[in-house]
Amino acid sequence: MASGRVINLARFLGRAAEPAAAAQSSALQYSTVGGVAAYKLPDLPYDHSALEPVISGEIMELHHKKHHAAYVTNLNKALEEYADAESNKDLQKMISLQSAINFNGGGHINHDIFWTNLCPEKDAAPPSGELLAAIEAKWGSLEKFTATFSAKTAAVQGSGWGWLGLNKETKALEIATCANQDPLAAKGLVPLLGIDVWEHAYYLQYKNVRPDYLKAIWKVVNWENVAQRYKAAKA
């Protein structure tokens, strides 16, 4: 029986950068109903069709209301089972639940960030100020950054994500990729901008041509959000 106490997702994820992970996961919506802890699927900051024609409404609906929703549902289920196992001191069961918590918890964290990283094309503006300066310092130009990011992300084998992250120690921007739903925090980076390259993120529209999706998606990147995350990460 879940005790209703707060289950810190950061205990399971992002061990290498716990403060960053905790900061991220504490932003996740969470409620306790009748003593049972539950993470919540966030609403999109825009309509499902708002990113057309870059990402179709059909993809956004499936991606948000089916895939992300399933991560949340399965995360909550696994956490409830974990709490039960913990109160029964069933260590074997706790261990066996880790992969479901990692996978679904990572999926929830990643998609929660992703939706805020995107915006309708008409609202999108290129980066400026400190963020742009940091990008230019590291990669030479915004174009070289996006080309490098797209190339590395296109090369992800199977399912995964491409990320722009901030190295908390060096304060440097870095591009990194993660497999499946492995959270970026586990690599010691604070996630600023993530691009999902699981096939479900683009297949109905772009089919096997992942590079076309990666080329197009820059039109709907919400650099303002990325800049906010950058500012918060440096603080």
Place this chain on the structure above:
Amino acid sequence: MPFTLPPLPYAMDALEPHMSKRTLEFHYGKHHQAYLDNMNKQIAGSELEAKTLEGVVLSSWNNGSPTPVFNNAAQVWNHTFFWENMKPNGGGAPSGKLADAINASFGSLDEFKAQFKNAGATQFGSGWAWLVADKAGKLTVEKTPNAVTPLVEGKTPILTMDVWEHAYYLDVQNRRPDYMNTFVEKLIDWEAVAKRFEVATA
């Protein structure tokens, strides 16, 4: 000599309504073809060209530190295997020695199906579910990520199901369980599986 793709064992629309023509056009015509084309580019002029496809897979696996060739070579092999273990009006049940082996190893066909689908469901990212036979006829269900195949562990797979999203997304979108049910009930060519079992236990 560059490798070529064997033709599909059936017409692109032959697996309808269980697996659409559209899916096969992309899955075989684009994904499988791209793995082949990319592998050929990678191995051109190298000693790998002289090997069999399995030889290229095993060599590029490089004892667990796969080279860039592996992802392409293994996916070429995996997909050819996949097409070969489906047929129009497939499904039903195995018979003979294979049926006996399934009962011996799993208790029942239903229990095998449950385990096989569970493997597909819990291969969280991209990958494959497999039925593997050893020389004594003992069967086990396995799952592998991305391009990995039981071949690299010296094992003999006799059945596989692709659970990369591209295998089912055009037909059933996120509903992987529906795809897996359809595969198990309507697509498996149990005769092809039985033949592989025969070879594995010879």
